[in-house]
Amino acid sequence: MNATPAEQQELLRLQSVDTRLAQLAHRLGSLPQAAPLAELATRDDALRRSRAEAVGSLEDVRTELSRLESDVSLVEARIARDSERLTHTSSVKDVTALEAELASLARRRSDLEDQELAVMEKVDEAEGAVAALDAEREGLVTERSRLEAERDESAAGLATERDQAERDRSTIAETIPADLLAFYEVRRVRGGGIGAALLRQRTCGGCTITLTGSDLEAVRKASAFDVVQCPECDRILVRTDESGI
Structure with missing residues (x-):
């Protein structure tokens, strides 16, 4: 040639x-913000998974609490019904049976209320765990936004240089x-x-x-x-x- x-x-x-x-x-592919942003993305994925697990646990204990509240309501309804029947009966046999059932229902309600308190504590703990993860993710999002702004600013300057270099290349290539x-x-x-x-x-x-x-x-x-x-x-x-x- x-x-x-x-x-x-x-x-x-x-x-x-x-x-x-x-x-x-x-340089565009290896900006100093790239590595920390990748690390933040990994952390965010881990936090998302942890939050999903924490929300699942929270939903479980809330479901358990709802069940206990429903059981307490049923027991209280039976107590109210039996108390009403007790006031309107003159049968010694019925009175004895109703008083025994009311005592049993009272114990049942007490047990359920104790369980309710324990589960309410679990709910508080689960809500706290979700809130802590949300706060951590909020901080992560703030840091990621800062790094992305720095990256975009740096990338914009490099992109301007690249565009000028591409124009220079076209000009030179036309002479060859x-x-x-x-x-x-x-x-x-x-x-x-x-x-x-x-x-x-x-x-x-x-x-x-x-x-x-x-x-x-x-x-x-x-x-x-x-x-x-x-x-x-x-x-x-x-x-x-x-x-x-």
Whole structure:
């Protein structure tokens, strides 16, 4: 492939911009807020699971409390009914039976009320656990919002730099022949982001291998219009007065 020395040197400008774009992409993907935000997301997931479990426990004890309250209401209704019957009966047998049942119902109500108090304590504890998790999540959300604002501010500045670099790249790419640009792009993909490198003092700027022997001789004999490649890394070698050949 042939290209003028000026066109080949434009590849170095293009490579510089491409390197800058790669650096900006890396910085955008590894902003200092990324790691703590990821940690907060992990903590938030754990808190969500803990809260779901805590809410489940709270619902269970509330259900138990409702059942006990219903049982107490039934017992009280029976006490009221039997008390009413007691006041309207003159049968000794009925009075004895009703008094025995009322005593049994009173004990039952006392037991239920004791259970009710114990379960109410469980409800308070469960509500406290949910409230504590909610407070922790609220603090986490506040911290996440702060970090996201910092991240977005940093990302906005980097995005502005990236947009300018992309415009610069387009401007430079327009000055390079299509076949040379395509050849460079293939080398850049294969070369891990570096498609063209300056040959300085017989050393490839891409892989830092110094040319010697037949490799160096082949480059020396090549025309200034020949697009030469590094025999080691296959990248385009751009020759200038600094090449030392």
